[in-house]
């Protein structure tokens with residue numbers, strides 16, 4: 001590559017470092033380098049002394065720093081807790097255009113509404129939620145990039161606002177919109193970051209080789225990143241986040257839009273990293289990814305944490321089984337509603353609805369209490385009891401003139417947990433978020449099982 005371009009790029013990088021890190025870049029101004037925002041989480045001590053004045057998020061009075069240092073560690077900031085979030089609220093001020101008048105008006109968009117949670121050291125912690133539930137904002141609060149309006153976030157006992165420089169030394173971040181500089185190769189990116197983190201050159205090279213092997217990037221690392229596919233770009237992003245071996249790794253939707261092989265590589269890398277005693281916090285939209293990867297998961301809805309626990313615990317808390325009844329392959333809503341009314345009238349379903357996203361299939365949650373009440377094989381094991389219940393459904397629908405296309409049953413999934421707690425399923429929530437993006441949000445519904453949101 002042309003050396004002059006590269007040195008220009010590195011010079012720009014320094015300028016961008018300085019302005020991004022110190023929060024001096026005017027809002028909305030474009031940076032020359034795509035990956036500039038990645039650098040915001042690099043500790044400010046990496047920059048020449050003369051640049052290090054008044055960083056936006058580290059600015060606080062000497063007195064408040066003294067107070068923080070003298071503060072006795074709270075009960076939960078013990079060594080077992082890697083990330084502590086307490087009562088965090090964040091509201092954005094946004095502008096919306098009135099389509100009639102063409103004028104903009106200011107609107108408040110509450111992104112986080114009092115979230116508290118703890119992430120233990122050495123665990124893989126997932127944050128699951130539909131669009132606009134506040135996952136990214138919470139992750140940005142943990143990474144020092146977003147300042148909560150209310151509440152505190154501590155990472156390894158350090159306050160993310162008052163001790164942001166100390167926090168940045170402990171974290172690695174991979175965000176959704178991470179950009180890479182097209183005119184540098186993957187290895188050059190890694191070397192550049194190694195330099196910023198002051199990793200000795202030989203150690204840095206060894207670490208780069210390790211990461212290249214771990215992320216299966218051998219054939220790509222010496223190519224210009226402009227030629228990378230989405231999956232390889234995400235792998236390089238992850239390598240940049242892992243380069244300095246941070247004890248806490250923050251990932252925002254690490255596998256969104258990737259094919260299965262890239263996802264597998266990323267999942268394996270994250271797992272191995274956590275097994276080495278590090279903490280990983282990630283957000284995801286994919287239920288199966290969270291079930292597979294997370295030791296514990298927080299389910300977010302509308303800026304609130306509605307459940308927290310291991311995927312297994314959460315599913316057990318809901319219990320029972322989920323039935324899907326299809327009257328016809330592509331059923332109309334009217335027919336499905338009529339069938340549901342029959343079942344309700346016969347008193348053999350408790351918690352049921354017609355799912356418009358599944359061609360108006362009827363979905364039921366069935367728990368053992370219902371089977372006991374209906375006196376279905378009281379002495380039989382769970383499987384036979386649920387099979388008898390299936391037969392009862394089939395007979396009831398048949399005697400009322402409904403020909404069945406099919407009935408399936410399965411154990412509950414995290415999607416059912418979300419449905420039970422939030423009163424709507426993921427796709428409905430995503431659609432609602434898209435429709436009401438930024439407008440007044442609905443109040444959370446009571447759970448389908450009357451489970452109290454936490």
Ligand SMILES: Nc1ncnc2c1ncn2[C@@H]1O[C@H](COP(=O)(O)OP(=O)(O)OP(=O)(O)O)[C@@H](O)[C@H]1O
Nearest residue numbers: 092093094109111130131132133134135136137438
């Ligand atoms: N900089 C911002 N300015 C205005 N509103 C914002 C800003 N950042 C986030 N929001 C709003 O805050 C809410 C939560 O957004 P956030 O990105 O945290 O959600 P999310 O759960 O990560 O969603 P997704 O899964 O789509 O990434 C949304 O309504 C979003 O529009």
